[in-house]
Amino acid sequence: MKEISMHILDIAMNSIKAGASLLEIEITDSEKDNLVKIAIKDNGAGMSEETLKKVTDPFFTTRTTRKVGLGLPMLKGSCERCNGKLEIDSQLGVGTTVLCWFERNNIDRAPMGNMGDTIMTIINSMENCELIYTHGTDRGNFVLNTEEIKNMLDCSSLNDGEVLLWIKDFINENISELSIN
Template identity: 50%
Template sequence: MKELSLHVLDLAENSIRAKAKLVTISITEDLNHNLLKILIEDNGNGMDEELLSVADDPFTTTRKTRNVGLGLSLLKAAALRAEGDFHITSEKGTGTKIEATFKHNHIDRAPIGNMGSTIATILIRKEKIDILYIHQVNGRQFIFSTKEIKKLLGEVSINTPEVILWIKDYINENVSELNK
């Protein structure tokens, strides 16, 4: 995938299929230590030890429509290609946690991409999911919580077109501000 945000989107879709109610997406950029970390955690169904042991195999999937599951294996390959690492932990009935690290300035590290569009796309698909998005750059932090936005909106649906466009722009503006 050309952007890491597309990996995040794919893994969030996995969380939705696993019946997660909350997906936490955390991106940490530590330029002083040349590190980029992506952490995705959900409270979905989780995986048993047998499935967890083969989860990053591209020919492992729980889908019935196709017999390949490239999401985890592609993210793992991207992390390793950029002198990083990849870990997945999961517990049946509790949820899953995926962590990918990258050497921030590695020539083979894909750009982070458009996280505003990624979060907006997740929300368009499923209104009942809550997203906690945390983006840190050298200790400066931006936090976006759909729980907070839903409180402010009251009766207005979070996935109306006007709200989705605002969310996309709001996230992108704040992430851009972190990088100044």
Template identity: 50%
Template structure:
């Protein structure tokens, strides 16, 4: 995939298929440690222990519509190709956690991509599932919590054009702000 954000979308769709009610996405960028880490956690049905070891095999999938599952295997390959690592842990009935770490300056590391559009796409496809998004750029944080937005607006769904436009702008401004703070110091 050309951007890491596409991996994020793919993996969070696994969370939705696993009937998660909450998805947590953390992106940690550290120039000092030369790392980019992506953490995706959900409270879905989890992966049975006897299937966990094979989830990064592209020819192992729980989907019935096709016989290959490339999402996790491609994410793992992308991380490892950049001097990073991949870890997946899951407990049946509790949820799943996927962690991909990348050497930030590695020549083969794909760009992160457009996170505002990625978050927007996630929200539009999540239905009732809530998203907690935390982006840490050199210890400066931006946080978006869809549950808080729903409670503040007193709505059950964020899939209204004016709300989605606000969310997109809010994410773009928030990410720009945390990066500008670091440039000023």
């Protein structure tokens, strides 16, 4: 994938399909530490130990509509090309945590991509799930919590087009203010 945000979208969609009611995405972009770190945690169905051992094999998938699963294997390769690593922890009935990091200044590191678009797409795909998105840099942190937004707007869903566009712009503006470059 050409942008890290697409990896995040892929993992988030897997979390939603796994029945998560809470999805947490945390990005740390530190020039000082020369590190981009991403943690994606859900309380979905989780994976068995057997599945967890195979999940980074591109020829393994739990889907019945195809014979390959490229999302996590591609993310693993992207991390490793940038002197980083991918770790996955999962328990059946508890949930899954995907943690990955990249050397920030590595020439092979893909750009972050448009996180506003990515988070907007994730929110639009959620029905019975809340999202906490945290984006931090050396300049500070930004947090978006869908439950808090629903409470402020006094609504049960954020799937209104105008609300989604506002969320996208809100995220992009706040990330821009935290931007290192």
